Amino acid sequence: MTFQEILDFAGRHSMLAIALVGLTLALVYTEVARLFRPYKALTPAQLTALVNREDAVVVDLSASGDFEKGHVAGSRNVQASALTPEHKLIAGAKERPLVLVCRSGQGSAAAAAKLAKSGITHVHWLDGGIAAWQQAGLPLVKGRA
CATH class of the missing domain: 3.40.250.10 (Rhodanese-like domain)
Known part of the structure; x- marks a missing residue:
């Protein structure tokens, strides 16, 4: 799969793309917070x-x-x-x-x-x-x- 195909998919399915970005950010935040908690x-x-x-x-x-x-x-x-x-x-x-x-x-x-x-x-x-x-x-x- 090429980068252009990914962009085309995201353009056709914007809600799925937004959900994927949101979930990815939530996972990254959770893991970073876990590393720095006391x-x-x-x-x-x-x-x-x-x-x-x-x-x-x-x-x-x-x-x-x-x-x-x-x-x-x-x-x-x-x-x-x-x-x-x-x-x-x-x-x-x-x-x-x-x-x-x-x-x-x-x-x-x-x-x-x-x-x-x-x-x-x-x-x-x-x-x-x-x-x-x-x-x-x-x-x-x-x-x-």
């Missing part, structure tokens, strides 16, 4: 490395019952509504990386954004949550921590 997504392997190398603090935002059914080893259960920069786990680990985990990754991403806006540095979240952890074949610990 909190970072982690894969299960990256979470494991961060815990092992930098003694990261892992906070699980799951409901107590879900936490007891299975959580990342060493994680602490904190309800999302109680998670503030003043919380003892966060205040006591200012220099260590903080990783937030939930069942799906959605709640922990929102909590990471909130903490980053409040000035907490080294904030991360487990992309995909506990579901991604299990899909990676990594073990969960049952019971209270």
